[in-house]
Amino acid sequence: MTLAAHQLSKLVSIVGAGNATLTKEELLVYEYDATLLKGDPEIILFPKTTEQISKIMAFACQEGIPVNTRGAGTNLSGGTIPDQGGIVLALTKMNKILELDLANHVVVVEPGVINQDLQEYLAPLGYYFPPDPASMKACTLGGNVAECSGGPRCLKYGVTRDYVLGLEVVLSSGEVVILGGKNPVNPEPLDLVRLMVGSEGTLGIFTKLFLRIKRFSHAKETMLCTFDSVKEASQAVSSIISQGIVPTTLEMMDNLLINCAEDFTHIGLDRTAGALLLIEVDGHQEELADQVAVIQRVCRQNNSREFKVAQSTAETDRLWVARRTVIGAVARKRPSYSLQDVTVPRSKLPEIVEKIVNLSMEYDLPIGVLAHAGDGNLHPLVLFDERIEAEVEKVHLVEEKICESALMLGGTISGEHGIGLLKRPFLANEFSPEAIFLKKQLKLAFDPKNILNPDKIVEVG
């Protein structure tokens, strides 16, 4: 796509010169996201109102211009890459918290509000928004809804989908619809809100989010447990859950990642451990002591090395910083990483980890294993240098093998990061041709001209 001068000036006129840019410098910084992929944007627009977005879409629809909606650009599947050119619609300036309805546990926000900013707004009132992706300090809530983000707390509390009550959406035609709302019909027949959540910018542009919030639990306990091997740690995970305990969090890191995290945080993680589990339980104080005791016993049965309960909020916070920043911290080992998001039934965790370890040796690439172990969601991080072509090729082979393994074990290729461009080639391995056909039809029903994040998830063009 190459936009003509009159098209560009029309788009600029909708948002005003201060909220649009065409400079080479600024186009360069909107070509990427947190993956290695790059696109070629032609204009960046920073709308401030639903009305402006509606006008942009009406024009884009009329002219057939691709529109790539973007928040903080922290996504891990290439979902915001403007690979077909056109418009990057950056919603970072729509960042107001519009309404708080504590009686009904609802907050209404614009899509550019940062996840952490909402948490900081709610915390003094005793509330929080459960989805907590690792990038929560930077990522936007609009992006969380578009990707149906998860996070460590999801094991107990569910993913973003479970917290979206309604959306104001600008359709590809420019029409504005409100789906659901503060007090939605439950269950809505042909639930459009649920369809929109996780649609990765392909069905509509969210301009207002009606989100459910929760009251903090009375108490929580955070535990750190180390093991000689990932295998033992994974077995401990299965055992904990089979005891009937549902922790809020059950996170695993392998030795490579323990070391990366320690390099950044210096909090005294055991660099020699084969794996660690970060476990958190919440609820009423009296039931927590029992749960901690059971978890400790189960870990010991699985040959745990050290078992520690955090003694202060500060200690808990330090453990969480280590966990949340570890993906970024791997660049200390090699400059590039490829991050997978496969999910397998929890009982298959030891098996997939073994396969990944074998792949790492076979292809001679360091692979770190990070997992939301409680729900079988793994983030294998393949480390390499994107400037070495031979390595890049090996990485692609390994990516494919990891996805294959997950599917063979009855899992899925994407737990929470979305499909975007990165996982698209693997979609046919997971879904039947009939299911993919239905997805394409669905996309075309909302966006017949294929201009909204065109050809992301499924190719329809």
Place this chain on the structure above:
Amino acid sequence: MSILTAPENYELINTCNKCGFCQANCSVYKEVLNEAYATRGRLRLIKAVADGQLERTPLYEKIINSCLMCEECSKNCPSGVQGHLLIQLARQDLVMKKGLSLIKKIPIGTVLPNNRLRKLSFNSARLLKKIIDPLPSLQSYRGIDLKSIPIADEDFLSGYQPEEVGLGKKGSLKIGFFVGCLMNHTMPQVAKSIVRLLAAHDCEVVVPAEQRCCGTPAYTYGHSAISEEVALSNINLFNSLGVDKIVTGCASCGKMLKYYSRIFEKNAEIEEAANDFAGRVLDLSQLLIDVLKIDLQKFALPLKGKITYHDPCHLVRGQDISSQPRQIISGVFGEQFVEMPTANKCCGAAGMFQGFYPEEATAITNKKVASIQKSGADYVVTGCPACLLRIQGSLRLNNMPQKVVHLAQLLDPDSAANIV
């Protein structure tokens, strides 16, 4: 070819894996909400220039120069990318390829490094202020409250009389006092407090009049020839005095003085002297707490109301100093000490940043002002003259009554009596 493509530098430019977490901490990005001003974006552009994909355009210069150098991105980058050092490198590259603009070149390259010219300029500014201060239309310029920038009739170094503060006597620790330009010309009373305080704690204080600018402005804007020159003369001067420690009450000076060892790490002739110098540099709060271990109980100062503390970037991140000043304030004033929210965020001064990017600087400072208001404090304490002036000015422009004082003033009975 440029310094950006030198292998060791180019490798560093390539260490960012674009996770985007730097957006969370960048005060400038938070105002403009445009990726170009997040560290990830700035590094992308530096790489584009290094790769020959982008010219050194005016917009590129603006993006590179509109960084606070607050080091938040560097401290918070999971991969350990030193964003502020890479931006400094890009500024160095700009100076080498395009030179400095006059508006930076005159103060940075000519006036500040030259003691006589600097004195002359501050004196002229004082006379100019006498004319413009009464004019209502010139109360503030680009969000800077000119009126609350006091320029002393006589700068500290020119008027320094050891006898005046009861000095000249021997002490068990010999201290070289590095005053710093801003403290020297705008708050000589703070410099005097520091000298009195040290003298009262068994220190022999040496204040060499020939000391020069620490080099921060030149270094920050990439003019390394100047920063190296002043660094070398400061190293030679203080190393010749035989002092045990070199102490400053300016966060930026302290950070720079400690950094002298890095500046000369590849220069075999100077390296040793630079390390010798840098190894002795301490912030005032470090000296008081870590070395002198002063008895905080004995200070009975007449300050009423709540006291909060603002972390200067160049102390909390530049030198990893955050507990010593707090120990001092809470040690002396007990429960009068209250924390403000986000005490360690940049105040928006950032040297010349406030003048070049008034809109962003004002928004950033107003957040600091709001934090101070939230804390309920009557006094704001800090350890950096630039932060002090910026915050005091913005409080006044916002019609807020709080007073901003230097840590040293809190501990000096003569001074504390004056600020009540």
